[in-house]
Amino acid sequence: MWSRQKISDSAASSSGPPTTEARQYGSIKPAFAMVAILIGGVFFTWWTVQNTDREMRQDRLAHARLATMAINVERVKALSGTEADLESDDYLRLKEQFAAVRAADPKCRFVYLMGRNEDGSVFFFADSEPAGSEDESPAGQIYEEISDEYLNAFDTVTALVEGPVTDRWGTWVSALVPLVDPDNGELIAMLGTDVDAGNWNQAVAAKAALPAGLFALAGVIAFFYIRLRHSDALIREHQVALNLERDQYQSLVGNIPGATYRCAADDDWTIFFISNQIEQITGYPASDFINNAVRTYESIIHREDAEAVSRSVAEATAAERPYEIEYRICHRNGGTHWVYEKGRCVIDPHGGPECLDGFILDVTERKLAEEHLALAATTDKLTGLPNRTLFLDRLDRRLKQSKRDCSKFAVLFFDFDRFKVVNDSLGHEVGDALLCNIARIFERELRESDTVARFGGDEFVVLLGSLTNDVDAEAKAKRLLEVFADPHSINGHHIVSTASIGLVTNAHAYSSGADMIRDADVAMYRAKANGKGQVATFDFDMRRDAVDRQELEADMRDAISNDQFLLLFQPIIDLSTGQTNGFESLVRWGHPERGMIGPEVFIPIAEETGLIIELGRWVARNAARQIGEWNQGRSDGEHLFVNINLSKRELLDSRICESLVQYRREFALEPQDLRLEITETTIADLRSDLLPMLHKLRDQGFSISMDDFGTGLSSLGALHNYPIDCLKIDKSFILRLDTDRSLLAVVSAITSMTQSLGIPVVAEGIESKETVVALQSIGCRWGQGFFFAEPLPESHVEAYLLDENDHQQTNAA
Template sequence: MLANRPSRLLWLLAGVAAVAILLSWLFFKADAINARAHQQYERELRLLRQADAELNAAVLANRVGLQTDFDTIVATAAEVLRATHALEQLPDFLPATSLDRLREDIDQLRAVQTEKTRRIELFKRENAVLRNSLAFLPEATNRYIADPQVTLADSRPVGILVRGILTHAHSSNAEFDTALWRQLEALEATLPEMAEARRERLRNLLLHARVIIERKPAVDTLTREILGAPSAALGERVSLHYATAYEHAAATAHNYRLVLYVLALVMAGYVALAMQRLQRASRELARANHDLKERFDTLRRTQEELNLYATVFTNASEGMTITDADARIIAVNPAFTFITGYTLEEVGGQTPAVLGSGRQDEAFYRDMWATLNRDGQWQGEIWNRRRDGEIFPEWLSITAVPNSSGDTPSHYIGIFSDITDRKAAEARIHHLAHHDALTNLPNRTLLQDRLDQAILQSRRRERHAAVLFIDLDRFKPINDTLGHEVGDALLTQVARRCQRAVRETDTVARHGGDEFVVVLPELDNAQDAAVLARKLLAALGEPYRLGEHELTVTASIGIALYPEDGQSASMLLRNADAAMYGAKADGRNAFQFYSAELNTASLGELLLENQLRGALDRDELVLFYQPKVDGRSGQLAGAEALLRWRHPELGLLAPGRFVPAAEESGLIVPIGEWVLRSACRQMRAWLDAGLQPPPVAVNLSAQQLAQQDLVALVHDALSSHRLPAGMLELELTETMLMRDVDHTIEVLARLRAMGVRLAIDDFGSGYSSLAYLKLFEVDVLKIDRSFVNDIRSDGAEGTIAAAVIALAHSLGQQVVAEGVENDYQRDFLARHHCDQFQGYLFGRPEPVADFTRRLHPR
């Protein structure tokens, strides 16, 4: 028997070693997944897909001319290649079978991205050449046409070719392309017969034309190949395969944890069996020594309790800390290490102050220890710091364990849980309750609180506070025309610009719709509010890039000061709102301080609207007529009917004074009908007097186009006054046309069939496209006066006006230039063959009697 003991001992040691090796292997397998590597790899996958999409968008934007350089393409392509290279470093915890498949997918993706990069380089080269020729072609054309030796017959085919090429640059038509080649070759055939100087100009022009016709198909093909590359699909496939591989690895690790758990249960069962054997031995020994039995029973019960406590201590999800009477750590559980990142070796012998974040002051800890010493326990929220430096909130319960005599604690037990997620959810709910969902600015509720605080601070420190009420000018047409998505994007950019303009102590809030409020606490003087208002107007007046649109939107700002303009938040807001409307009344894109007179002015506006309701019945509305002259002969070629209000108290009012009120109240519809019928009645009167009046243009409102049966109204007005339809011209703005394209096309087609002339007013200042311009089939384009104002005496800055003239003529339309006020504007437009001029240079809007004198023969 004694001889067998060494053998049994060896077998026991071997079994223990085998179990230890098995447990170590299972523990390693169960914890094989590296969460940080997984998160990093998923981040690279997202970056690759995002960069690939941005690369396609940059190529397309460069092709259509939204971007003029290749910096974005180069940077994005580099990011794509970097992300693709990063994906080659696969996490080592993935299964081998999945690694092979992922490497194959990544190889394919790298090949596609390399080919795509090669094509992008070709695209950059080809598009640069094409864009260079497109830029120099108009200049070469101008130099050729400016040659005194070039006749109209010589310049006509050149102009037709250039217009065709510029049109071809934005379309895809094989027949048109063939026709351009024939025109180009015909012009090249005339080169030998020309003088040398003229031949060189034409050769340079035709060289650019040939480059454009040759390079455009190649650029379009490269664009389609780049956008059609399967890089996005391959990126999605890599993401899908990686997700599948990760799920498989996670499932495998989970299985190993289950096995580890089962093995632990088996070992626990083995320990329990061993304990039972020990109990039987103890009972046998007890018969020999009763005292020994009692001590052994006590030891056994203590051991069971310790096992239970150890299990609870080890497997609890809450972090646990045990300290001695001096509050020095002697034990921590795994959850403590998981939450804080510290092991027992790192914090053993130290006090829990090693986790201190510094957020609680000494008074907090004094109160905590006082409660703990008085009640024997304490619980509450506390902020601690993890090993990596991150500060986190926890809910902590501390219990004092008394010594054997019960008079002083021998140990302290701390149990805590990480409440980071709960605090984040509470913060998010609080944020949503006090902030605007679109702009993330404070909403009305938080604005009220901030304004109350600003008033209290300013009152306590005897300083000023200011409220700036901001309203965007003409926001509703943008929202109605381009859609709520564009409107929301504009409001988001406005919010960011306002935040960048103010101080950290100021508050920017969204009051509702397109209204924003800025609260300025503790101002030294009122002029500080004016300085910020100017800064805000400048920032908000910068152009906005909204998708494919670039818009310029201004704002009107009203300012109310504490304590001069109000002692409460509601009064300050109300008075700032009134001041804002005063700024709008003064012409918009301005700011105004509140004054008592503004309330009177607002009341005056309301009375003016009420008086406007009876202006038609009292025959107070009149029409003035502004002449249009022929661009070649300078003779009278047309007129525009312009509305005026002879107010009994305020005198003659321009449309800008009362038309906005008419539009808001709905009066614009009957007023617009009156203008149409009055213009037709006046033309009939001129004809009956033996005069020959020119066609008269009448402006239509958006509400007339949307609400009235416009075709029936025009037909009735013409027939009741026995007028030929060609004498009436209807002017519509681009914004009106784009509100309901299908309805607009139908109405315009019926009006054209009737013989009425149609014109687009303020062309170039709205949002229409060339495609819609062709569908609308109007007769006249009116160049917006802002483009005419750009024409200087040296002939510069008239490119947009010249382009509109060329565009209209290529579509078979006439061109009227508005706002012509000096000779060099007229001469520039005449050189570019503008059909008609309108402006103060040729006559201001005139009453009927004065305009009638123009119709008499001289």
């Protein structure tokens, strides 16, 4: 025994891991080689980059010198370098030569000729860009970004390659070559050619990539060589570490947060060993449990959990598999704690159970957190009401119960009107307080058998748990409508937020609560469509309409990008002359399967989904582009205008004003060329929340028309309160002028009072000559309608304007 131990110790000594000094010495040479390779690679890569850059600069100078040979010096000498050259033949020919030079050199972006004034400023003779283009530098334009290197090239009459340099055109590498008078050798101008710096840097990097990659590969190889040299030493060090871990095991057991144990695999679970942590978990010392000296561990298990724990351990032991259980124990301080236990049965050599090994961990804090999370997962944080998850659970249970006892119940889906307006105008704090007020009213008005939940935003859903008949549900819904019609008093604001309610009962054969909520939601949208503040009871026609609406919504998301929308223009006529002064732009949807769809169908969908923002920008930009093209082509110099319709949703977009100004600038429109139409109901509903946006639009020069006047609740006396420049009388008045002459007095009063306020009037829906005469008799000057022209596609408008012009010339003759 002794000799074996001696040999073992000797072997360990001879084959043990090398010392730290030996390992460091063995790694010096390969490390030095790797560093040398990397330094050499960096230097060689730097040299390649510098050499490549130098060669490319020489190449650019050669191209620039070749370009000077193609220039007619006499033509340059004939130029003055001022705006007077712009129309000269020499200037235009020179630009053509520069364009040819740029076209012959694929790397070249700009070619230009610059001269120097007596005051030392540098100006352009000409460049290669098309006349009038954004990038052109016309004759006489001063080059403000001139560098000292450029000025020195002028002074010394030397060639120069400079860059990269950034100016208002971009970042460039520029080659500058003097153009000298062959007669006297004096400097006439400097010819410059510019190359994009991005392409320049890419070309330099491409030539440096190969050497850099080779040296990087050499560095990687050297790295792995060093790592292999260390591997043997690391393996021996790991063996030493394993031995240390074995020695430390017992001490680590005493430091883990749970208690480890070994006990008998019998009915008494006689404990052989249990670590001292058991006292932190139970309040009792480990000595109480060892050999069941004072008490058995089973005696402190909660009586409601004891049987389940015994069964779980017995089943796992019989199946020779580990067991995991969570249960409650009675702590020494009288409280109840949750513990997690995991263990396994150790099998003896004869195949029978020898003992149980495991550990016990206090999980009381986790269980409390889980209970809190479970409550949070089923409760709306803001209002404290049940959320969608809990409501669906209760609804599914009620649905199953009703199938057993044939009882009646109903679901009400609430959407509160004007909630978004409250949020946007008064702030989210007031909006949140409004939602909490609504929740408390629900709790006050509903019975214990009912459930109300907040689904998100301003949507609440009510389960009327017990009904005698379907009439009870509708009566309860109407009662709640009356309650919510009363104003809320919040932070000094009196807020009225009526509700739209969708109602569905279990009279239909529903298989799930989710289906009932879906149909109640559908009915709610029908209630909103009926005028808000309404109750709508679900029927299957609503579901078909909802499916059809969803299909249209899905199609509409791709309609703009697929160019399916069509812009039409209806002329607005001066009734005194019959001349067209402008147009109203109208949008139609050319659906690939359903054909032409009117705005009354797709505009509500666009507003609800937010697609109205994208669609509105498309309409505004295309209308601005079209009116710009028409006005450019008019020989009489008189500008036409175009009206675009804005919805309330668009006015809520803070970027609407900037977008309209951008379109006007993009297509070089005068302020009066692009005008806005907003319906009477929208303007009247704006009150104070969006009036600043209307004033902002007017401050930017946009004329605002109140559209469809007479369909809302505005009075003539209140017109001065709104920032409007024109009033358009709704066609429902104009269409009946021929049959109901009493309306003429109404329209006459509107026209007279509006014009007295300095607001012009446009009559919509004119369809007969008699209507035109009647309107002329009361002083209404403007009108539009099918009598003059139907809405026209842009391709027909020019022909319409030509016909109108020919007709007027014929009448004048």
